[in-house]
Amino acid sequence: MSSDVSSPTRTTALDPAAAAPTRWLDAEEQRAWRAYMYSWMLLEDRLDRELTRETGISHAYYEILVQLSEAADRQLRMSELAERCLSSRSRLSHAVSRLEERGWVRRQVCAEDGRGQLAVLTDEGFAALEAAAPVHVEGVRSHLFDQLSPAQVAAMRDIGETVLRHLAER
Known part of the structure; x- marks a missing residue:
C-alpha cells in the first residue's frame, strides 16, 4: 500500500x-x-542497527526487556507484554523463547489463576539491559534530540501526546 495519501488511487461503487x-x-x-x-x-532502523551491532540485542528484544524491567517484580502476563510491545502474542512468544535461550527471561505460570503465563526478567536479563541502555540512549540523543531545539522537543511532545490521546480513545 502506498504512503501517498494526497490523491486517489482507486474507488469502486462497492466501497462504502x-x-x-x-x-x-x-x-x-x-x-x-x-x-x-x-x-x-x-x-x-538506525537505532536497531546500532543497538544490534553494539550489544547483540535487537530493538524489539530491548523493548521487551525494558517493559519487564519497569513492571512490578519485573514480570508481566504474556498478553499484557504483547500489548505493551505492540506485538502479536505469537510473535512475542517467539521473541520470549529467544530471550529464554539467552537466560534473560523465564516463563512461569501465573499464581493468581494458574492459567496465564508470566514473562519474568532474570538478573542476567536486567544486566544485559543495563549494558545496552547507554547505547540506546546515545543513539536516541544523537540522532533525535541533538538535532532539535528545545521548542521543537516541546512541540514533538505536544504532538505525540495529542495523537496518543486520540488513539487511546479507540
Missing part, C-alpha cells in the same frame, strides 16, 4: 468509503506526513 468525500492532504500536509513517516522509519 467512496460515498463520503475523501479529505485529501494538501501539499503542506503531505510534506509533513512524509517527513514524519520517513524520518521515523529511518530513525527506528
Whole structure:
C-alpha cells in the first residue's frame, strides 16, 4: 500500500468509503506526513542497527526487556507484554523463547489463576539491559534530540501526546 495519501488511487461503487468525500492532504500536509513517516522509519532502523551491532540485542528484544524491567517484580502476563510491545502474542512468544535461550527471561505460570503465563526478567536479563541502555540512549540523543531545539522537543511532545490521546480513545 502506498504512503501517498494526497490523491486517489482507486474507488469502486462497492466501497462504502467512496460515498463520503475523501479529505485529501494538501501539499503542506503531505510534506509533513512524509517527513514524519520517513524520518521515523529511518530513525527506528538506525537505532536497531546500532543497538544490534553494539550489544547483540535487537530493538524489539530491548523493548521487551525494558517493559519487564519497569513492571512490578519485573514480570508481566504474556498478553499484557504483547500489548505493551505492540506485538502479536505469537510473535512475542517467539521473541520470549529467544530471550529464554539467552537466560534473560523465564516463563512461569501465573499464581493468581494458574492459567496465564508470566514473562519474568532474570538478573542476567536486567544486566544485559543495563549494558545496552547507554547505547540506546546515545543513539536516541544523537540522532533525535541533538538535532532539535528545545521548542521543537516541546512541540514533538505536544504532538505525540495529542495523537496518543486520540488513539487511546479507540
